Amino acid sequence: xxxxxxxxxxxxxxxxxxxxxxxxxxxxxxxxxxxxxxxxxxxxxxxxxxxxxxxxxxxxxxxxxxxxxxxxxxxxxxxxxxxxxxxxxxxxxxxxxxxxxxxxxxxxxxxxxxxxxxxxxxxxxxxxxxxxxxxxxxxxxxxxxxxxxxxxxxxxxxxxxxxxxxxxxxxxxxxxxxxxxxxxxxxxxxxxxxxxxxxxxxxxxxxxxxxxxxxxxxxxxxxxxxxxxxxxxxxxxxxxxxxxxxxxxxxxxxxxxxxxxxxxxxxxxxxxxxxxxxxxxxxxxxxxxxxxxxxxxxxxxxxxxxxxx
Amino acid sequence: xxxxxxxxxxxxxxxxxxxxxxxxxxxxxxxxxxxxxxxxxxxxxxxxxxxxxxxxxxxxxxxxxxxxxxxxxxxxxxxxxxxxxxxxxxxxxxxxxxxxxxxxxxxxxxxxxxxxxxxxxxxxxxxxxxxxxxxxxxxxxxxxxxxxxxxxxxxxxxxxxxxxxxxxxxxxxxxxxxxxxxxxxxxxxxxxxxxxxxxxxxxxxxxxxxxxxxxxxxxxxxxxxxxxxxxxxxxxxxxxxxxxxxxxxxxxxxxxxxxxxxxxxxxxxxxxxxxxxxxxxxxxxxxxxxxxxxxxxxxxxxxxxxxxxxxxxxxxxxxxxxxxxxxxxxxxxxxxxxxxxxxxxxxxxxxxxxxxxxxxxxxxxxxxxxxxxxxxxxxxxxxxxxxxxxxxxxxxxxxxxxxxxxxxxxxxxxxxxxxxxxxxxxxxxxxxxxxxxxxxxxxxxxxxxxxxxxxxxxxxxxxxxxxxx
Numbered sequence: 001x002x003x004x005x006x007x008x009x010x011x012x013x014x015x016x017x018x019x020x021x022x023x024x025x026x027x028x029x030x031x032x033x034x035x036x037x038x039x040x041x042x043x044x045x046x047x048x049x050x051x052x053x054x055x056x057x058x059x060x061x062x063x064x065x066x067x068x069x070x071x072x073x074x075x076x077x078x079x080x081x082x083x084x085x086x087x088x089x090x091x092x093x094x095x096x097x098x099x100x101x102x103x104x105x106x107x108x109x110x111x112x113x114x115x116x117x118x119x120x121x122x123x124x125x126x127x128x129x130x131x132x133x134x135x136x137x138x139x140x141x142x143x144x145x146x147x148x149x150x151x152x153x154x155x156x157x158x159x160x161x162x163x164x165x166x167x168x169x170x171x172x173x174x175x176x177x178x179x180x181x182x183x184x185x186x187x188x189x190x191x192x193x194x195x196x197x198x199x200x201x202x203x204x205x206x207x208x209x210x211x212x213x214x215x216x217x218x219x220x221x222x223x224x225x226x227x228x229x230x231x232x233x234x235x236x237x238x239x240x241x242x243x244x245x246x247x248x249x250x251x252x253x254x255x256x257x258x259x260x261x262x263x264x265x266x267x268x269x270x271x272x273x274x275x276x277x278x279x280x281x282x283x284x285x286x287x288x289x290x291x292x293x294x295x296x297x298x299x300x301x302x303x304x305x306x307x308x309x
Numbered sequence: 310x311x312x313x314x315x316x317x318x319x320x321x322x323x324x325x326x327x328x329x330x331x332x333x334x335x336x337x338x339x340x341x342x343x344x345x346x347x348x349x350x351x352x353x354x355x356x357x358x359x360x361x362x363x364x365x366x367x368x369x370x371x372x373x374x375x376x377x378x379x380x381x382x383x384x385x386x387x388x389x390x391x392x393x394x395x396x397x398x399x400x401x402x403x404x405x406x407x408x409x410x411x412x413x414x415x416x417x418x419x420x421x422x423x424x425x426x427x428x429x430x431x432x433x434x435x436x437x438x439x440x441x442x443x444x445x446x447x448x449x450x451x452x453x454x455x456x457x458x459x460x461x462x463x464x465x466x467x468x469x470x471x472x473x474x475x476x477x478x479x480x481x482x483x484x485x486x487x488x489x490x491x492x493x494x495x496x497x498x499x500x501x502x503x504x505x506x507x508x509x510x511x512x513x514x515x516x517x518x519x520x521x522x523x524x525x526x527x528x529x530x531x532x533x534x535x536x537x538x539x540x541x542x543x544x545x546x547x548x549x550x551x552x553x554x555x556x557x558x559x560x561x562x563x564x565x566x567x568x569x570x571x572x573x574x575x576x577x578x579x580x581x582x583x584x585x586x587x588x589x590x591x592x593x594x595x596x597x598x599x600x601x602x603x604x605x606x607x608x609x610x611x612x613x614x615x616x617x618x619x620x621x622x623x624x625x626x627x628x629x630x631x632x633x634x635x636x637x638x639x640x641x642x643x644x645x646x647x648x649x650x651x652x653x654x655x656x657x658x659x660x661x662x663x664x665x666x667x668x669x670x671x672x673x674x675x676x677x678x679x680x681x682x683x684x685x686x687x688x689x690x691x692x693x694x695x696x697x698x699x700x701x702x703x704x705x706x707x708x709x710x711x712x713x714x715x716x717x718x719x720x721x722x723x724x725x726x727x728x729x730x731x732x733x734x735x736x737x738x739x740x741x742x743x744x745x746x747x748x749x750x751x752x753x754x755x756x757x758x759x760x761x762x763x764x765x766x767x768x769x770x771x772x773x774x775x776x777x778x
Contacts, residue, residue, distance in 0.1 A: 251568075
């Protein structure tokens with residue numbers, strides 16, 4: 001497989017996943033911002049901060065929903081906006097048209113111009129609809145990949161790209177919570193903190209799954225456990241790392257050699273395993289999350305090096 | 310009197326169009342329009358688009374598709390087939406000649422300066438024998454029709470003629486949407502073109518190749534106007550679609566960069582112009598291109614299809630001499646005629662053209678895509694005068710031809726079947742042997758009376774049938 005092809009497939013999947021993750025982030029921002037007594041500014045600013053998009057703010061007043069929707073959903077100049085991600089996912093896919101099935105291509109090709117001409121006011125008003133639309137497009141694409149794509153190295157690269165992005169976004173969502181308010185109590189009940197924590201679960205479509213695993217009790221330690229260490233929830237960091245390891249091992253077999261990226265993925269997995277039962281919170285959630293993000297970035301660079309991107 | 314291909318002189322339906330006529334009558338015009346919308350939706354979804362440079366707006370445009378097929382009878386095709394093969398053979402013989410002894414120039418049949426001072430002539434190719442002595446592996450010949458028995462060649466395309474994907478997709482969509490039209494098996498299939506192309510490319514593997522030749526398709530990238538076609542053909546041939554950055558030269562061979570390290574490449578079907586192939590051999594300022602590629606080619610490490618310098622054979626100034634080439638190299642009379650052409654570079658030609666510009670079609674020698682041409686009878690006096698000034702400033706840059714009574718083909722208009730001018734481009738493959746798929750691309754002018762069929766200027770495409778009996 002051409003190195004450029006691997007690169008394009010990896011990023012195509014990443015951008016599409018990023019579009020969906022950013023949509024989920026907006027869901028979370030919206031939920032947190034409408035909580036009673038919320039300090040309006042903090043919630044939306046923290047959403048921008050975890051995506052590294054604070055610099056796109058104009059003026060110094062309080063950050064509003066419209067600001068964030070403009071920057072994260074529509075702004076074609078912002079490389080992290082959903083609009084940009086959809087365009088880039090398609091551009092990457094178009095460069096490797098011959099490696100996609102007809103259905104995969106159609107799924108990509110139908111998304112990219114959706115938000116052209118949409119104003120911020122319109123977008124804010126229909127935000128839940130837009131968010132659902134983005135999630136659906138991403139699901140359709142993954143479905144076409146799941147059932148139609150040949151299981152050659154290209155599939156592995158696309159899967160790794162998607163899993164990497166998903167792991168990073170779960171980490172970022174946890175960091176939003178950190179920026180808004182540090183966990184003060186072990187048991188959270190009734191207060192704003194409770195809603196903030198459950199917003200994270202809602203944004204990741206994990207609230208019911210969480211209940212099945214931990215019953216109806218919400219404690220920060222268990223929520224962190226669920227989102228970082230649990231190996232059965234598909235949006236947990238550990239699950240995504242598991243998935244990357246599987247595909248990295250396949251690639252190593254196919255190419256006849258293990259490389260640095262296999263070691264880093266194992267290291268990351270070991271780290272997560274050791275973080276069970278509230279260890280991450282004891283050590284400082286923010287620091288732990290930042291450390292994991294650092295490792296995932298290193299992993300991405302090592303994959304590019306090993307396969308000559 | 311314009312020849313309408315669907316009718317005989319008495320106004321009855323010609324035999325080869327009987328099936329199409331029956332289908333039009335049965336479906337009805339509103340029905341056809343409904344089906345056309347469906348077809349367009351399919352094209353858009355699949356992403357069959359082309360780009361128009363320098364006009365802004367939609368970067369990827371849909372080429373207008375006309376539902377009504379154009380039909381050639383078996384006898385008509387037999388003659389076209391022979392004429393096309395003859396021409397493709399003569400053009401390759403000419404290319405070999407001008408890059409070797411130049412016999413046809415020594416014989417005084419073509420002026421030397423027209424070849425040696427031509428920008429499309431590549432001195433770097435002199436004395437080199439490409440595998441199989443083939444220079445142009447895909448020869449696209451643009452043909453117009455002026456009467457029941459008159460086919461004329463408008464121009465030749467020896468570099469990298471495009472449009473073949475439309476030939477395949479148009480047929481695909483017609484068979485998918487209207488299977489009943491093809492039930493009787495009277496229409497000759499064209500879908501083996503990619504297979505034939507791959508065979509042709511493998512036949513011209515370089516001397517350094519051992520084993521089954523590795524073929525790749527080299528595209529400038531996804532922003533190129535014909536990118537869809539590049540990916541489409543690579544897909545159907547099952548070969549890698551590469552960009553210049555994916556290739557490099559080492560030890561006299563060309564390699565592609567893969568996730569498992571370098572892998573050798575034997576044959577490159579390139580859809581990139583000569584100028585941008587290799588900055589070391591051609592344009593040094595080109596950011597595209599594979600440094601050292603041309604050297605690897607000349608030393609037998611790789612085959613480039615088409616060969617650099619093949620463009621000298623399809624130059625508009627050389628076009629005039631193709632009938633001479635056929636007589637000179639093959640000892641045959643041309644089966645397909647040329648259109649009479651005046652060269653403004655000659656004194657007589659210039660005088661005639663300037664005097665009759667209002668009746669002629671004038672073109673730039675190096676122009677393409679229907680840009681920069683003047684259609685005398687459809688232009689104002691001021692436009693003609695301005696064009697005459699351009700010709701005077703650089704006479705050898707222009708040629709002129711009479712405005713022909715081009716045939717028309719049935720086309721779906723708002724209110725019913727209308728008559729529109731069309732041309733035809735078949736694709737002749739040249740390897741160790743010659744291959745010609747029975748069919749080609751019919752381009753049709755969608756405006757009444759218009760003679761410009763180029764897709765960049767609002768022309769459309771339609772399926773082209775060659776009947777078996």
